[in-house]
Amino acid sequence: MDNKGIGIFDSGLGGLTVAKEIMEMLPDEQIFYLGDTARMPYGSKTKETIIKFSKENTAFLLKKNVKMIVVACNTASALALKELKNEFEIDIIGVIEAGARAAVEATVNRRIGVIGTRATIASGAYVDAIKKYDSRAKVFTSAAPLLVPLVEEGWLSNKETESILRHYLAGFGPKKIDTLVLGCTHYPLLKPLIKKIMPKVTVIDSAREIARTVRAMLEARDMTAKKGAGRKSEFFVTDTPAQFNKVGRFFLKKFMVEAKKVRL
Ligand code: DGL
Numbered sequence: 237m238d239n240k241g242i243g244i245f246d247s248g249l250g251g252l253t254v255a256k257e258i259m260e261m262l263p264d265e266q267i268f269y270l271g272d273t274a275r276m277p278y279g280s281k282t283k284e285t286i287i288k289f290s291k292e293n294t295a296f297l298l299k300k301n302v303k304m305i306v307v308a309c310n311t312a313s314a315l316a317l318k319e320l321k322n323e324f325e326i327d328i329i330g331v332i333e334a335g336a337r338a339a340v341e342a343t344v345n346r347r348i349g350v351i352g353t354r355a356t357i358a359s360g361a362y363v364d365a366i367k368k369y370d371s372r373a374k375v376f377t378s379a380a381p382l383l384v385p386l387v388e389e390g391w392l393s394n395k396e397t398e399s400i401l402r403h404y405l406a407g408f409g410p411k412k413i414d415t416l417v418l419g420c421t422h423y424p425l426l427k428p429l430i431k432k433i434m435p436k437v438t439v440i441d442s443a444r445e446i447a448r449t450v451r452a453m454l455e456a457r458d459m460t461a462k463k464g465a466g467r468k469s470e471f472f473v474t475d476t477p478a479q480f481n482k483v484g485r486f487f488l489k490k491f492m493v494e495a496k497k498v499r500l
Pocket residue numbers: 246247248250251276277278279280308309310311312352353356384419420421422
């Protein structure tokens with residue numbers, strides 16, 4: 237048993253999809269969430285910058301005395317996970333592996349699509365991770381940079397969002413994918429629209445997959461928190477807490493708690 241909290245960071249609010257899944261699956265765990273809203277988006281930044289920001293986020297969460305760190309941001313997981321693991325002693329897990337493994341388990345025809353930010357797609361991290369689990373899988377990718385701002389604005393079912401999504405997903409039809417990985421924190425909120433556009437495709441939500449991985453890891457090491465510990469989770473942002481307090485509930489629903497602004 238280990239009653240220390242779980243640290244989660246993202247470039248902004250999207251990682252709340254991961255926080256919510258973990259809070260739902262592991263209700264006794266205390267979460268410390270950091271959204272680096274002052275410096276988001278990460279998806280259009282260079283590897284060097286993403287590594288620097290990710291190290292600073294990790295250092296902040298370590299001050300909360302957490303037992304593990306979850307890199308909820310797909311972009312940071314794709315570009316900085318290795319460097320974080322090299323630098324810090326604590327267990328650090330990213331979202332790419334869990335999503336890749338789930339996609340390989342789900343696909344029947346071994347044709348998998350991935351959407352993500354420009355940086356995530358350019359890194360090739362999902363292709364590498366999927367091929368690690370199945371070297372014969374065919375992976376097709378599409379960068380979808382306009383989706384993050386749409387979700388941040390809460391445009392989850394507008395016709396404009398649907399038409400942009402149709403544009404990004406159009407290339408997957410001829411490739412005959414049967415599985416699509418949502419390789420970005422924000423995209424799980426677009427799942428209903430994606431299902432409408434691609435009803436026959438299995439959609440892999442990496443937020444849910446990472447929550448399963450966290451649970452399995454804590455259970456295997458006997459590190460889960462005491463039942464009914466009831467400690468309050470805390471949320472931090474590096475800028476615009478008002479925006480968190482407005483949009484955060486789309487992501488967190490019943491787990492919504494107001495965020496505090498911090499300096500890293
Ligand atoms: N959190 C990022 C991701 O999952 C999306 C937002 C950003 O570009 O910073 O890739």
